[in-house]
Structures are given as structure tokens and as C-alpha cells.
Amino acid sequence: MSSCVIKWLxxxxxxxxxxxxxxxxxxxxxxxxxxxxxGTYYSVKVVDVDESRARALQAEIDNRLERxxxxxxxxxxxxxxxxxxxxxxxxxxxxxxDTARVVTAALQLGRLTEGALDVTVGPLVNxxxxxxxxxxxxxxxxxxxxxxxxxxxxxxxxxxIDSEAEYLYKQLPELYVDLSAIAKGxxxxxxxEYLSEEGVTDHLVEIGGEVRLSGLNRHxxxxxxxxxxxxxxxxxxxxxxxxxxxSVATSGDYRNYYELDGQRLSHTINPKTGQPITHQLASVTxxxxxxxIADGLATALTVMGPEQALAFAEQHRLAVYLLTKTxxxxxxDMTSAFKKYSRG
Numbered sequence: 001m002s003s004c005v006i007k008w009l010x011x012x013x014x015x016x017x018x019x020x021x022x023x024x025x026x027x028x029x030x031x032x033x034x035x036x037x038x039g040t041y042y043s044v045k046v047v048d049v050d051e052s053r054a055r056a057l058q059a060e061i062d063n064r065l066e067r068x069x070x071x072x073x074x075x076x077x078x079x080x081x082x083x084x085x086x087x088x089x090x091x092x093x094x095x096x097x098d099t100a101r102v103v104t105a106a107l108q109l110g111r112l113t114e115g116a117l118d119v120t121v122g123p124l125v126n127x128x129x130x131x132x133x134x135x136x137x138x139x140x141x142x143x144x145x146x147x148x149x150x151x152x153x154x155x156x157x158x159x160x161i162d163s164e165a166e167y168l169y170k171q172l173p174e175l176y177v178d179l180s181a182i183a184k185g186x187x188x189x190x191x192x193e194y195l196s197e198e199g200v201t202d203h204l205v206e207i208g209g210e211v212r213l214s215g216l217n218r219h220x221x222x223x224x225x226x227x228x229x230x231x232x233x234x235x236x237x238x239x240x241x242x243x244x245x246x247s248v249a250t251s252g253d254y255r256n257y258y259e260l261d262g263q264r265l266s267h268t269i270n271p272k273t274g275q276p277i278t279h280q281l282a283s284v285t286x287x288x289x290x291x292x293i294a295d296g297l298a299t300a301l302t303v304m305g306p307e308q309a310l311a312f313a314e315q316h317r318l319a320v321y322l323l324t325k326t327x328x329x330x331x332x333d334m335t336s337a338f339k340k341y342s343r344g
Contacts, residue, residue: 028202030218033058037065038184039075040208044191047202047218057198061191068190071099072183074122084168085122085176092160092167100159100166102179102186102292109182109296110154113312117300118271120152122176128276130267149274151175185249185295188212192291212247212291224343230282230323230330238330239285239321240343247291251298252283252323270303279305280325287319287341306333313337 031054033044044061046054073079080095087093095103106119127148129135140148151174158169168177184207192205192212202215204223213223222242229238230252241248251268266276284301288294297318301309306324310333313320319337323330334342 028218028220033061035062035065037207038069038073038187040184042187042191042208043204043206044195045204045217046195046200047216049200057195057200060194064190064194065187068098068183068187071096072102072179074178074180081177081179084170087170088173092169094165095168097166098186098190100161100168102183103157103168103177104159105186105292106179106182106296107154107157107159109293109300112316113297113300113304115154115271116303117181117296118152118154119177119179119181120154120157120175121269121271122178123148123151124269124271124274125178125267127274128267128269130269145274152271152274181299182292182296184208184210185247185291185293188247188291188295210247210249210291210295213243214245227285227321228283230325238283238323239332241287241321241341242343243287243341246287246289247294248285248287249291249294249298250283250285251302268299268302277303277305281306281309281322282325282330283323284309285321287338306331310335 028047029050030045030047031049031051033046033054035042035058042061042065044058046057049057069076069079071080074081074085076082080099084093084095103119106117109117110119127140127144151172153172156171156175157177158171160167160169188205188207188210189212191207192203192214195201195203195205196214202217204214204217205212211225213225217223222244224240224242225248226237227239227241227250229236268277269275270277281302284298286294286298286301288297301313301320301322304312306322309320310322312318313335317337318335319341320335321338322333324333
């Protein structure tokens, strides 16, 4: 039923009846699909889809995410990436088109950020106790750090494509590739693009905190999401944003850390030093059409630190929101490109 406001106006002795009718908002059908993938969860909201079709969509989403894990998981021993990391030969290693695409994007972002994003830092992550290896009992010495850094570097990784297949080259036999800083974003893009191909243009896709939005929500309005305020537990809302048909990725070091020898050690490793970051940048949020790119950029900007990250983002006209720890709480910095998405 519509709600109508009736006003009587009588200019010049004539009575006018003005009827302003405001149609009631019709809430459209929405299905919420959830599951597990890539060591975390996924959450997909689809609008104007009935339960039967939602089940069919979820079955295909699960199939595609399972294939992605078979390609890029470092926890599955028989995945493409795990087999590549064990490979010690000199010949090119054949991979799927998806794996080649993600590695290519990682290499491009690595060059753009001057090495702040480096998908070969796995040995350093393990050295500092944030991988499958146990945490060290003491801070690694300079010799061990240099020895480990010598087994990393994007310059030792290359992608090649010919008429028959896609290949990866490792110039260092022991090079270890970990795509976790970018693969979740790729998974989000993959699911979102699949839904669009199926005509489901109004949707929200999230994998482990990385999000891509398309169209309108069930109320016929643009999707809005919140940037979390860093802190213990689930945190609270720091900033509400409406980003349109875009992706949002957030990176931060406020949860995954530990203390050793009186030092606070972050899980984010600076590839240039081989050590955990020590600056006060707590959270980086990036808005970009591609969730894969947003995911990789968020990690790279976290490595850079607040001043360099803000300058880099402005230079490249990126929509970026930074939260930096201070004695009085968190300082907020946002780029010019981000401000149009802010909703207070």
C-alpha cells in the first residue's frame, strides 16, 4: 500500500489539492549462501533468486572454489602450487590459465609497488613463525635472515604462455610461491563474474573479508558495507561506505601477531628487509573494480607504512582508507578518490 500526503493550498482564491504518493518499498527476495573455502568462509547474497535456483548456483560456486583450491592452495599437497613449490627441475612447469593469471597479476603488482608485494616471501613468513613451522624461540640472527632472503625474490619467477599451455619458470629451484595475498580476491572476482554471467546482477560476494558488490540490495538501494575499527574481538564499525559496482579489500596487522624477546612481531613481512613491519599502520582498505587487485594492493600498502602508502595511493589515484595507531586512538587518512564513497 502507498503512503499519501495530502496538502491543501489556496493561492489566488483557488483551491489546489496536491497528492504526494510515496510508493512503499517492495522488498525483493534474497538468498544467503555460505560455506568454507581457502581456509576461511564465503558469504554470497543474491537478489531476485528463488531457493531452487540458489541451490544450483551454490553447487556451481562450490565446484569453482574447489577447483581454485586445487590450483592455488599451499595446504593441499597435490595442488598446482604445492607441486610447483616442490619442483626442482629446469624445464617450464605447466599450470592452469587461472594460476598463470593470478601469478601474472602478482608480478605486475610487485613491480608497481617496487617489491612491497612479493608472493615469494613464504620462507621468511615461515622463519618468523607465521607459517606451518613452529614459532622461533629467539629472534633470527642476521646470518639466518640473509640465507632465507636469498631464497626469495620476484625476479626469480616468470610466466610464459604459448599456443598449447601456460607455464611458470622458477630460476631458483627452492623458490616458494604463496598466493594467499591475492588468491582470495581472485576467488571473489571469479564468483561475482559467474553470477553476472548467469544474469544475477544484484549480488554481494565475500571470501574471508574481501568483498565485491554488484547492482542493488533487496531494498533496491546500493549495497553499503562497513570498515571495521581495529581492536580485539570482532571490532566495531569505523566507517560506512557505498562503493557501487566495486570491490573492497582490507589488510591489517592488529590480530595476527605475537611477542618475542620484548618485540611485537607482525605477520606482515617487509620483503625488502625480511623482517616484520614495525610502523603503526593498523589497517588499509582499498576500493577497486577488481577484488584481486584490491587484495594485493591492501597487502602492499600495509608493508609500505602510512606516509608512503598514502603518497603512493594518491599518485596512482587509488581509493584508499588508512587507520594509523596513535597515543590517542586511530588517525584516519583517506585519499581523494576514497572520499566519494564515504557515508559518514
